[in-house]
Amino acid sequence: MTRRDEAQAFSELRAALGPAGFLAGDDIPSRNHADSSVLPSQRPLAVLRPASTDEVSAALAIISRHGLAVTTQGGLTGLCGGATPVAGSLALSLERLVGVEEIDGRAMTLTARAGTPLEVMQRAAEAEGFLFPVDFGARGTATAGGIVATNAGGNRVLRYGMTRASVLGLEAVLTDGTVIISTSKMLKNNAGPDLKQLFVGSEGLFGVVTRVVFALQPLPRWTGLALIATRDFEAAADILASARADLGPMLSAFEVMWPDYWTMVTENVPGCRDPFADRHGLYLLIEGHGRDAARDGAAFEAFLEGIYEAGLVDDAMLAQSLTDMEAFWAIRDASAEIEPILGEHESFDVGLPPGEVGRFVEACRAALARELPTSQAVFFGHAADGNIHVMASVPEPGPAGHHAVESVVYGVTRNFSGSVSAEHGIGALKRGWLGHSRSPAEIALMRHLKTTLDPHGLLNPDKVI
């Protein structure tokens, strides 16, 4: 593309989107240079900020006609570089396409434009007496379109599933500007292949999500929280089986922390003191959500008594107040606080068959000790989901050190038929490791779909595959 073609494309985009919708040159905000990953920031050619689905459609049609590449941006909270612009691409930010359009109490749905922040949707739902089922730390900035495009996980996956499970309908724009409107409020719709699934979790490879219909849930009225010390992961697995059987769908979180993580947090992070007198083999945080404090509280206590009588509990604390609950969760949520202690490190988000979690952690720890003895690693995660986070310091600063740690952890992940990305996606940073979790036939099919839906590779080039 010559400068003259680019100037023509820019002129058309400016005309289609207006001055607030097209920012070039010195007007490009630095926030559009990068997402929240460690990928180096990159100034886009220009920032497109369409304020309607029609403007998204018009912009993509122009982009497509001129063969320009575009990187889609939501709240820029991604950790894998999926929304950091590729050199020479435009940024397409949904930040002006905002607002909760409707809450339908009978259908229990919330319809929002793509750029609406997660927390705005959560509050809007709560004001009408409903729970928005997706939640995670970046709720203030992550957006409706972003959580759908990445199939975000978070704190409530055990209870409500990944974001995909709550998407009833969506609207998306294809690379040529075609608008696919599948904004159904229906729970059941088997009229042909379910096209919306194509856009959920595809990190913008196939189209740009512009509007989403989410399923809401009833607000829980009671919460129970217990911190359990037990001997090892086998015991934890037995406790999980009891929790599922006794609590059923009340079980809303089952988090696990290994002693390396527990000790580093409770010895270093202000406000995270160890509530137990002794050291233990493994620590669990178990949460129940219910509808009636007396009945569900009794069920929760009966479950705890059951695992105690079965000899599975070394020590236990049941939260007696909101303060207790915050203190318990603070230990689990302190991973960001220990980053300075680890120094330069790599954070992993590994998915595993749930039965393999304990053995994976042992194997991973052993492999790191053997191959990178100077690396310090801590292990914690969502045990019931088979989702383990590993934070491991790099043996030497710089790319080679990161690659060395990745090789070890992802190598063990592959041996356990695990996923190199349970919930964070692939983006740019994990592209090189996709083959550790997907077969050549799967990757070929992904590429085939990409070529079909975006033949010139203009949407999010150099991401995922």
Added chain:
Amino acid sequence: MTRRDEAQAFSELRAALGPAGFLAGDDIPSRNHADSSVLPSQRPLAVLRPASTDEVSAALAIISRHGLAVTTQGGLTGLCGGATPVAGSLALSLERLVGVEEIDGRAMTLTARAGTPLEVMQRAAEAEGFLFPVDFGARGTATAGGIVATNAGGNRVLRYGMTRASVLGLEAVLTDGTVIISTSKMLKNNAGPDLKQLFVGSEGLFGVVTRVVFALQPLPRWTGLALIATRDFEAAADILASARADLGPMLSAFEVMWPDYWTMVTENVPGCRDPFADRHGLYLLIEGHGRDAARDGAAFEAFLEGIYEAGLVDDAMLAQSLTDMEAFWAIRDASAEIEPILGEHESFDVGLPPGEVGRFVEACRAALARELPTSQAVFFGHAADGNIHVMASVPEPGPAGHHAVESVVYGVTRNFSGSVSAEHGIGALKRGWLGHSRSPAEIALMRHLKTTLDPHGLLNPDKVI
């Protein structure tokens, strides 16, 4: 294709599949001529019965090379003609690819080959202390591959979702014989686009499902069931809102029957007597699944007291025994028994935004009375799912009569932005009505995907799109 080419293809297929795997001529069983729909039966050119994924792959590679068409068959319980062979096609039956391969208690997964009957999977899960989440009437013959390919609904959608929600992984064979192995046991796997979604609910357009990993659930330990008479659908919607708020995930069924259905069943079907002394405006069957008889039974009774005190209940019966439960469910399940009373009729499976169900039924009844005054119609369904079944007698026997009834009911469905198929799929019988529920852009994208994945249109030709 000449006879000689066909003979060559048959010879290769016979060699690849063995004598038990290739049935031609007089050996073709009549059962492979049709599924359970009203579509006229059609003898396939031959029946392929591969006994392994490798044999499915080999067969499809041969079929593809020779440009033969093939109709995939599971348990043949479909109601829309999706598995009745197209004239001139082979039938590919998964009936020999059977067996539960593994139940992983830690991961709570069941892995089965495509031809395994649903009931076999249910029993295998129960023997290990788990619930198989999908259930419907044809459980004895419907298969693992069939419920996945059609994204089957059924009795427990309100609680556990459609079949898609329980598919953790699958293996499928593409038209050229490529095997896509995505048989993960992971609950969370965001390593690239989720390819398995492409095969769930696509009625075999894109590939043949050969193996599935299903998520299991804890077995419920307590069931409560109530029959409620109320005045109208507005009151029913208020009762549903209370049920969701008070029972939360305990709520496992919320079925609605209009007086036309209720009267026809209780006055005509043996064993289905009306338990109420008076006639009422609407009848509900509400079920709860719990873990503790005392606690959850008390919660269920508290919910019933609440809706009674709110003035929403005209009369109510709480099941006191298994016999009561069977009697209550018998009324809801008697739709097959009233077929002789209606005479020649059409059965509909309409999906609606849940808030529109009451108005849809009124509008549909009025439209039928106005346009086809001799047609008799009854209404019932899964109210919480927005899934209504309509059975309407045809004004005159034969295709014109069926088309007349379909025009009225699907016309009203389109006006309510509903789905012409909530759970039964499109198959061959509803192809002409797909445009009532999907936009031209959606149908074009379905066709584009079909051309990409099956360029010569050999898999299930003349189905769905």
